Every structure is written in structure tokens, then in C-alpha cells.
Amino acid sequence: MTPPAAPQSSNEILVVDDVLVRFDTPDGSVTAVDHVSFGVRPGEFLSVIGPSGCGKSTLFNVIGGLLGHTAGVVSVAGETINGPHQSIGMVFQEESTFPWRSVTDNVAFPLELIGMPKAQRIERARHFISLVGLDGFENRYPNELSGGMRQRVSLARTLASEPKILLMDEPFAALDEQTRLLLGDKVLQIQQQLKQTTLLITHNITEAVQMSDRILVMTYRPGKVKRIVDIDLPRPRTSEIVGSEAFGRYVAQIWADLREEASRGMRDEEDHMMQPAGSKS
């Protein structure tokens, strides 16, 4: 097992050092992220994978500066963050389009903020809309789109801001397999072109192995780093790679890790349900 990487070299653009997040709830305090440490190199693609409820989104919110942490340090390019950092862009797990803006105006939102002239930002927005495969829906409003389409609008909106570091929380969760593959390819292409540092939360092991340089596997509650796996596969990666033996080995290894954690989670929940009534939660 790889021990959690201590932040050593200064060539890491993002460093998460011994981060601990506790929530105070009526039933006592809950540890959502338990002493997590890792570093991300510029241009690296890191996936975070772990059972539901293990603290992935919480970790992302801390990195994005949206949530205070109980202990530890997060730094971007050597700068300790204590709020949203300019070079970080986020795609949220929940539906996050603006219902009062059309698709174009949603995607053009970050461009509007930097004061880009209207004609130019509409053109830029079109580019990203087409990138996520929503041509023809420019003037629609979110309530006229499906869940997966809305998720792609939020993805396009964040991509349009061209952040140095991109945090994506299950952006492809609501998509069918084909769209997921196509969109994954596109995102990977942009990421490689712009040398964007990318963190992706996903439940899809194949997707994680295909896209990532490294995969961080988290344990079921409390969320710790179980293992960080280096994916040593050549780039650019095409879908052929999925059939290769090396690919299969990575998938099997991560699957084994995850199964262990997931079944621990299931047992935990069963124990919870078996508990005598009286402790309402």
C-alpha cells in the first residue's frame, strides 16, 4: 500500500495536507474527511473514487474553498487557501444551472464576469456548447432540458472559464454510456490541450482508469486515502486500450479495493438498521 504522499516537492500545483473535516450533527460529530493528504502535479489528471458517502464531495468543497476544514492545509501553487481560489473551477454534483438563463447565457456566465463583449462571449459560449454536444439547444432554458443535458450545461459553463485547476464531481453520472464515453473523450482532449490540472470524482472504474494519471481510492467512512494508484498507460489513450491486459489489471485492482470498502459500508448500514429502535436519526 502506498502511504499517503507527504507534500514534498514544490512542483505540485495543488497540495492537500492532512485535511480533516468534521461535521457537528445532532447525533454528535461526524468525520467526513479523515486526515487526507495528497499532491497534484500541474497538468495531471487525478480521479477520486470511493463508496457513496465517504466524503468525496466534502473533500472537493474544501479544495474549492467553499467549506472550512477542521484541521490541515490546502494550498494552490504554494498559497494556502482560505476561500475560493481564482484558478480553481468546479462542476458540482447537484444540478447547478441557472434556471433563469438560457443555455447560452448560462455558459457565457463566467465570460460575462470578466467583461468580455457580448458578441464575442456568445461565440465562445457556442464553442463550448457544441463541445458538450448541445448544438441546437442554445436558446433553450434548463427546464426544457433533461438532467444529463443540464449537467453538460454546467460542465460547459465551468470549461468556458478555463480554470487552471478543474474539479469535477461526477459530471457524467446522469449520462448514458455512449454519451459518457464521447464526452469523456472531449474533456480529456481539452485537458491535454490546455494542460489543465483535473480532479474528477467518479464511480466508474473504467472511466477513471482510462482518463487518469493517478487514482485516489478512498475508504468508507471515515473517508481516508486507502491507496493512490499510478496508471502507467501510454497517452493519447483511445478506447482500444480498454481491451488491453494492463488496463484489465488496473480495473481489477481498484475493483478489489472498492469491493472491500463497499461491503464494509453495506455491513455498517445493516448494523444500523438492526439496532433497536429509539435512536432516531
Place this chain on the structure above:
Amino acid sequence: MSMTATTPARRFSLANVLPALTGIGTLVAFFLIVELLIQTNMLSRFIVPPPSEIIASFPRVIVEEHVLQRFVQTLGECLTAGVMLIIVGVSGGVLMQRFRLLQQACETWVAALASAPLVLCYPLFLVIFGRNAWTIIMMGFVAGLPPVILKTLEGISGTRKVLVNVGRSFNLTSSQQFWKILFPAALPTIFVGIRLGLIFALINIVGVEFLINFGGLGQLINELAERYDLAGTYAAICFVVLVSVMFFMAVEKAEKWLTRAE
């Protein structure tokens, strides 16, 4: 391949006018029943005038009682109260959302104000503003204020957390956060408050006109009722209904224009 099914047809069809027709039909049926009940003496014509008489009294009410002038006056009072309501109510709600202390201090009594029979305070307003249109406008304004404040507060506080987080992650300043996220997200709820506020304002405006015997339609209703001109009274009430219908249509237009989406 035909693409006709992609957008719902906008052309004239029975389905489009059916709701309106049903509404009008129900009203007509109601009036016919009332008429019938009166004509068969099952309902006293000294309590409810026959609808036919109400309709017949329209020309008289318009020509002799100058109902149109009064209509414009009441409409103007409502409009003034409405504008004040929107400006003060929405800013009040926003301030309460901004300053927690203010919210904790005021929310309860604003809610209490909403259920208070404010119209009974008219002597106080008479003393403050005199026997003129401002007394009436201020009564309407105060009566309509609570729902606008409370719904604005509710709309802004109820903005989905993730939308606020989107704004934060894009490093919005707090004024951008307000104008680009909180306010547009709250707008549909704010409009619910404005509608309620306008209803309260209208009821109180007509009520105070009636009570202090001054101004527009309310006064006319008072006079006609005192003369025991029942048909005329009801005809004047129809004009009050007309004011409220016009207000609703205006608010609906404004909401469509402002929120565009839905």
C-alpha cells in the same frame, strides 16, 4: 420525415380557448341560476338584485355616477400603493436577509402585521395624513407590505445552496452574488409576494374609501348602497373586480418579462 411534433402547435384550436370558455360559461350559468331564483321568488330581490338589472344599470352608473373617473382614481391609488409596496417591500426583505439581527428582530411582528385587521386603524391614518388620497394609499401600502417582505425574504434565503456555491466558486463579489444569483433565483417567489400584497392593498383601498366616504369606487359603493340602489352597487363592485383583473394582468406581464424562462 415530419418534424411537426417538436414544438406544440400555437394555432387557434378549441383546446386553447376551452379554459376561458369554461370560465365564462360557469359565470353565465351562475348568473342565470341567480336570475331564475329571483324571478321565481325563491330569493328576495331586496337582498340580491337580479343580474339583468345589474347589467341594465351599467349605462346609468357610467353616465350619472361618473364611474369611469372613480375607476381611474382607485386604479391610480392602487398603482401608487403598488409601486411603493414593491420598492419598500422588496428592499425590506433584502435587508432582513442581509442582516440577521434585523430578521430575528422583525420577522415575527411583520408576520403578525399580515394577519392584523389593519383597516380598523383608519382613524389613525386619517389623523396623520388628513382626509385625502394619501390616507387611502398609505392604508393599502401598509396592508400589502407584509407578504412582499416575507416572500422576498423567503425567496432569497431559499436560494439553492449549490447556486450560491457556483457564484462563490466563480469568485463573485457580494453585490454580483446578489444581482446575478440571489435576486434572479428569488424572483418567482418575490412575485408571489407582490401578487398577495396587491390583493391586500386593493381590498384595503376600496375598504377605506368606503369607510371614510372619500375618493373612488369605494365611496361610490357606499353612496349607492345608502340610496338603496342595489343594482348600481353591484355594478360598481364589478368595476372593483375589473381593477383587480387589470392589476393581475399587468403583474403577470411584468413577471413574464422579468423571468423570461418559465
